[in-house]
Amino acid sequence: xxxxxxxxxxxxxxxxxxxxxxxxxxxxxxxxxxxxxxxxxxxxxxxxxxxxxxxxxxxxxxxxxxxxxxxxxxxxxxxxxxxxxxxxxxxxxxxxxxxxxxxxxxxxxxxxxxxxxxxxxxxxxxxxxxxxxxxxxxxxxxxxxxxxxxxxxxxxxxxxxxxxxxxxxxxxxxxxxxxxxxxxxxxxxxxxxxxxxxxxxxxxxxxxxxxxxxxxxxxxxxxxxxxxxxxxxxxxxxxxxxxxxxxxxxxxxxxxxxxxxxxxxx
Numbered sequence: 001x002x003x004x005x006x007x008x009x010x011x012x013x014x015x016x017x018x019x020x021x022x023x024x025x026x027x028x029x030x031x032x033x034x035x036x037x038x039x040x041x042x043x044x045x046x047x048x049x050x051x052x053x054x055x056x057x058x059x060x061x062x063x064x065x066x067x068x069x070x071x072x073x074x075x076x077x078x079x080x081x082x083x084x085x086x087x088x089x090x091x092x093x094x095x096x097x098x099x100x101x102x103x104x105x106x107x108x109x110x111x112x113x114x115x116x117x118x119x120x121x122x123x124x125x126x127x128x129x130x131x132x133x134x135x136x137x138x139x140x141x142x143x144x145x146x147x148x149x150x151x152x153x154x155x156x157x158x159x160x161x162x163x164x165x166x167x168x169x170x171x172x173x174x175x176x177x178x179x180x181x182x183x184x185x186x187x188x189x190x191x192x193x194x195x196x197x198x199x200x201x202x203x204x205x206x207x208x209x210x211x212x213x214x215x216x217x218x219x220x221x222x223x224x225x226x227x228x229x230x231x232x233x234x235x236x237x238x239x240x241x242x243x244x245x246x247x248x249x250x251x252x253x254x255x256x257x258x259x260x261x262x263x264x265x266x
Contacts, residue, residue, distance in 0.1 A: 033089055033093060033094065034087040034088060034089040034090050035087070035088045035089055036085065036086075036087060036088070037058065037085070037086045037087075037088050037108070038083075038084070038085045038086075039083075039084060039110075040079075040082040040083050040084070041054075041079050041082050041084060041112070042082055048079070048081045048082025048083075049079045049082050050079060050080065050081050050082065051078060051079075051080075052078065052079070053076055053077070053078045054076070054077060054078070054079070054112055054113055055074055055075070055076055055112070055113050056074065056075050056076075056077050056084075056086060056110060056111070056112060057072065057073075057074050057110070057111035057112075057117075058072065058073055058074075058075070058086065058088055058108065058109070058110060059071070059072040059108070059109040059110075059111070059117070060072070060098065060106055060107070060108060060109075060124075061106070061107045061108075061109060061121060062103050062104060062105065062106060062107070063105075063107065064105075064107050064120065064121055064123070065119075065120070065121065069109070070098060070103065071092065071094060071095065071098055072092065073088070073089070073090075073091040073092035074091065075090070075091055105123065105124075106123075106124040107121035107122060107123050107124065108121060108122045108124060109121045109122075110122075196265055196266045197221075197263065197264070197265045197266075198218070198263075198264050198265075199261055199262065199263055199264070200212050200213070200214060200215070200261070200262045200264060201259060201260075201261045201262075202249075202259050202260040202261070202262075203259060204226065204228070204257055204258070204259040209248060209249065209250045209251065209258065210225075210248070210249050210258045210259050210260045211246050211247070211248040211249075211260055212246060212247055212259075212260040212261065212262045213245055213246035213247075213262065214245045214246070214262055214264035215264065217266065218245075218264040218265065218266055219245065219264065219265050219266070220245040220246070220247060220262055220263070220264055221263050221264065221265050222247075222262075222263040223247030223249075223260060223261055223262045223263055224261050224263075225249035225258055225259070225260060225261070226249075226258065226259045226261065227249065227251060227256055227257065227258040227259075228256065228257050228258075245264075246260075246262065247260050247261070247262040247263075248260060
């Protein structure tokens with residue numbers, strides 16, 4: 001393999017979606033999971049290598065030199081007048097963290113056969129419109145994004161607009177469900193006072209006490225007593241144990257009638 005040059009001449013890179021691409025469980029199945037790498041291979045005399053099957057080793061690094069690759073694969077390719085094309089990720093799939101932005105800069109190393117890896121490594125750059133991935137617009141899932149617009153699910157986003165579900169967002173606008181948001185505007189499901197708190201009233205009877213309980217599935221959070229007679233309510237008991245969630249009112253004389261009103265919440 002000594003006749004193969006240590007550099008690739010006229011190397012044309014088409015690492016589409018190198019920025020913002022991450023094949024997660026939520027990825028659209030129509031999105032390709034491979035990236036195209038094209039170039040021309042010349043021998044040490046500058047002549048194109050033609051018709052010889054060679055083993056190409058492609059490796060991604062987080063540094064321009066040294067270090068350990070975070071992804072690698074081998075492909076057997078036969079250049080045509082020196083020209084070759086490879087689909088990176090076709091043999092070894094990219095993990096979800098390769099292009100999720102957590103790696104910072106990425107560099108592609110290419111090795112031919114038993115030769116040393118070519119130098120310098122090639123820095124990966126953005127392609128047109130891939131920079132738009134800094135914001136997720138009309139995305140199905142946007143996680144930890146600064147701005148997620150029209151996302152079905154926006155988790156830990158600074159701003160989630162028109163999301164079906166916005167979890168732990170600083171600002172969630174027009175979300176169907178907004179959970180733990182600092183600001184939730186026009187959400188269909190928020191902890192609503194009207195929908196989640198109710199009162200249950202016991203009868204006003206000529207007796208010395210009255211007790212009322214919350215319905216099954218509701219939690220007793222308080223209560224009040226209504227009484228008539230010359231002597232008013234002498235005491236009240238709030239019982240919120242798992243066995244009996246009730247509120248009791250007690251009159252301090254037989255001339256007093258009383259009813260209990262329990263405040264219950266879901």
